[in-house]
Amino acid sequence: MEHNRVKVKIYGQEYVIAGEMSREDIIKVAAYVDNKMMEITDAAKAAGAVPSNIAVLSAVNITSEHFKMLEEMEDLKRMNFQLEKDAQHYVQLWDESKKNYMDYKEETQAIVLQKDELMNQLRARDMEIQQLKAVAEAAKTQAANSMEEVVKEIEDKCRELENSFFDLQMENLQLKRELEKYKNNG
Numbered sequence: 001m002e003h004n005r006v007k008v009k010i011y012g013q014e015y016v017i018a019g020e021m022s023r024e025d026i027i028k029v030a031a032y033v034d035n036k037m038m039e040i041t042d043a044a045k046a047a048g049a050v051p052s053n054i055a056v057l058s059a060v061n062i063t064s065e066h067f068k069m070l071e072e073m074e075d076l077k078r079m080n081f082q083l084e085k086d087a088q089h090y091v092q093l094w095d096e097s098k099k100n101y102m103d104y105k106e107e108t109q110a111i112v113l114q115k116d117e118l119m120n121q122l123r124a125r126d127m128e129i130q131q132l133k134a135v136a137e138a139a140k141t142q143a144a145n146s147m148e149e150v151v152k153e154i155e156d157k158c159r160e161l162e163n164s165f166f167d168l169q170m171e172n173l174q175l176k177r178e179l180e181k182y183k184n185n186g
Contacts, residue, residue, distance in 0.1 A: 006030075011037040011054070036062055 005018045008030035017026050037058045044054060 008034075010034045011041075033058065033062070 003018050003020060004023050004026060005016055006023050006026040007014060007016050008027060009015075010030055010033050015030070017030060019026055021029070037054055040057045040061060041054050044050075044057060
């Protein structure tokens with residue numbers, strides 16, 4: 001890897017910094033250290049600190065920030081791990097929901113097909129019932145007509161029998177009269 005050498009100014013002094021970072025990154029780091037030292041100088045003057053301690057105080061301050069960032073990074077890693085775990089859980093729930101939906105959809109389609117088949121059977125049964133009703137009505141009408149004919153025939157035979165009975169009675173009366181007449185004449 002290529003080493004970059006960059007001349008920078010920190011806290012009023014020039015330094016040559018060499019490293020694997022890009023020139024822009026080296027300049028950015030140097031500017032950060034310079035700003036920190038200026039901040040510490042302002043705070044140190046107000047607190048009565050010695051200017052020779054500025055570099056150590058700046059290093060402590062930057063190191064403190066570094067450790068805070070490391071902690072934040074660990075927290076972010078833990079959060080990221082938890083989020084990945086949660087995401088996997090939600091993906092699993094989504095997959096299960098999708099599967100349940102597909103199962104429900106298939107069951108619903110099967111029920112709809114079964115309902116359609118049952119409706120077709122019901123219509124066929126209704127048609128059979130209507131046909132049977134029509135046949136029953138025709139049979140009822142035919143039976144009523146046949147019954148009327150039978151009743152009429154029976155009534156006619158009854159009239160014939162009544163007439164025959166009447167004729168027999170008349171003949172019987174006539175025979176009785178004749179028999180009386182013979183008895184009286186005789």
